[in-house]
Amino acid sequence: MSFFFVNALSVNAAKSGRWAVILYLAMLTISLPAFAGLGEDVSSVQADQAHMQGSLRTTQTQAYTLHEIQAPSGIVVREFVSPTGKVFGVAWQGPWPPDMRQILAGYFGQYQQATQAQVNSRAGRRPLVIDQPGLVVQSGGHMRSFSGRAYIPEMLPQGVSAEAIR
Amino acid sequence: MFTVACGGSGSSSGGSTGTTPPSNNVLAISVNAGPNGGYANGAFASVTVCVPSTTTCQTIDDVLVDTGSSGLRLLSSVLTAALPQQKASDGNAVVECLPFVSGYTWGPVQTADIELSGEKASSVPIQVISGSDFPVPTACANFGSPQETLSALGANGILGVGTMAQDCGQGCESASPIYWECPASGCVEAGESLALQVQNPVALFSTDNNGVIIELPAVSGPELTLSGSLIFGIGTQSNNALNGATVYTVDDDGNFITTYNNQSYNQSFIDSGSNGFYFLDSSATGIPVCSDANYFYCPSSTQNLTATNAGSTGTPSGAVSFSVANADNLFNNYSSDNVFEQLAGPNSLSGFDWGLPFFYGRNVFTAIQGHNTPGGTGPYWAY
Numbered sequence: 001m002s003f004f005f006v007n008a009l010s011v012n013a014a015k016s017g018r019w020a021v022i023l024y025l026a027m028l029t030i031s032l033p034a035f036a037g038l039g040e041d042v043s044s045v046q047a048d049q050a051h052m053q054g055s056l057r058t059t060q061t062q063a064y065t066l067h068e069i070q071a072p073s074g075i076v077v078r079e080f081v082s083p084t085g086k087v088f089g090v091a092w093q094g095p096w097p098p099d100m101r102q103i104l105a106g107y108f109g110q111y112q113q114a115t116q117a118q119v120n121s122r123a124g125r126r127p128l129v130i131d132q133p134g135l136v137v138q139s140g141g142h143m144r145s146f147s148g149r150a151y152i153p154e155m156l157p158q159g160v161s162a163e164a165i166r
Numbered sequence: 167m168f169t170v171a172c173g174g175s176g177s178s179s180g181g182s183t184g185t186t187p188p189s190n191n192v193l194a195i196s197v198n199a200g201p202n203g204g205y206a207n208g209a210f211a212s213v214t215v216c217v218p219s220t221t222t223c224q225t226i227d228d229v230l231v232d233t234g235s236s237g238l239r240l241l242s243s244v245l246t247a248a249l250p251q252q253k254a255s256d257g258n259a260v261v262e263c264l265p266f267v268s269g270y271t272w273g274p275v276q277t278a279d280i281e282l283s284g285e286k287a288s289s290v291p292i293q294v295i296s297g298s299d300f301p302v303p304t305a306c307a308n309f310g311s312p313q314e315t316l317s318a319l320g321a322n323g324i325l326g327v328g329t330m331a332q333d334c335g336q337g338c339e340s341a342s343p344i345y346w347e348c349p350a351s352g353c354v355e356a357g358e359s360l361a362l363q364v365q366n367p368v369a370l371f372s373t374d375n376n377g378v379i380i381e382l383p384a385v386s387g388p389e390l391t392l393s394g395s396l397i398f399g400i401g402t403q404s405n406n407a408l409n410g411a412t413v414y415t416v417d418d419d420g421n422f423i424t425t426y427n428n429q430s431y432n433q434s435f436i437d438s439g440s441n442g443f444y445f446l447d448s449s450a451t452g453i454p455v456c457s458d459a460n461y462f463y464c465p466s467s468t469q470n471l472t473a474t475n476a477g478s479t480g481t482p483s484g485a486v487s488f489s490v491a492n493a494d495n496l497f498n499n500y501s502s503d504n505v506f507e508q509l510a511g512p513n514s515l516s517g518f519d520w521g522l523p524f525f526y527g528r529n530v531f532t533a534i535q536g537h538n539t540p541g542g543t544g545p546y547w548a549y
Binding site for chain 1 (some may be wrong): 333459
């Protein structure tokens, strides 16, 4: 698979332009859709970036565009956008999980319901696997090292396997 | 569960020769159905907490022993001892939102003297799990589902005796959705110094404080219960020597490397608080998941597999054999049992989660970060 670098936009809130950056982020938050992430339009990626106060790197492949957001906390969120401009998958890694409501967007309720439906003694404490029509979530790890992914099987672009979402 | 005065426990050594006898460093653990019933592969122990510097104590049974986290967490519904609230330097209450894989525990950080067998740690910050003491902030609720009841947690609490000295560490010294300060005006994200964070109580013992061993016997099929020991200290007493166990170093994030089918997974870990072998997924393993519970594997016949564990630096390494049975058959054919050494399921793609079955028939050492042992400085696992 060949990747080529297209665009790099780095927002660094640590140094001299702090207040300008904060103002910029505040404006982004106001002007972009509040709901971002899985199943949403590509424009929502910037709302996620603003929410995470992170830097964004975009990589184009033949079958999809990968937007990688890196937050100061060490959390990395990767959003996979189809040629039609929809976020069909998200993957994450970091010392704690990302804001799941933000990155699962309209699927957060389904995620919560599926999680609660799995609570029983036999099931115990273990990684989370949700495999339903319309939503797959895999989430594992422990404090200081969480990782996972979520995708909508029906929205995978032609030629893209679920294995790519990581 | 009961409240007792802990004075006069008969540990006086008056008239002895002056040498301090070794502490009783063995805490009984039991793999059983747990307080909610039916728990598969959960190791439980009793924990005594006291109001600091008093003899007002409470022993709480059925606390899950978890080498995959650090710090004691107790359901507020089982806690009767009035423990003092942890305050930040500005006087505000410190409250925590600790994420687990599928949800979070929310509630105040309080301090307790903790007694485990003959070991004691004083004024230890613990988490009291409660959704009602302070309202759950949005950024906490956004992790998923609360685990604040017995039925959601499956235990009266979690005794985190993992590789780390604090639950979060340096990442929470600046503001994060993990630690919060809650003045009357509402809770806000706050950085907390390492000393104010929830602590691995073992690291605060006066002796036997460099790690733990979990000892559980081997099993040859499903069992109702299994009795074993949580032993404190590594190489500090006659009963906790490494005895030639191989030391596998752990990285700063609490992971080592597991290799399976020639693929290496460097976010793998050993975790007594996970209740099975969790690894990869069906497409990577070729093992089907159960149709009714797709978080377990259900092969048509038991699979005997081998993986290789290695320290986080790549060495040393050693093979591990394990078996994956059909989880539906296990639960249907042994419906009253709670010990299942062949229970397994898929994980996220990050690697292997070696849960409690890994401990059956294997003494597993967990060394705490920054603490010296005869096998080197923690963090590491050895077995």
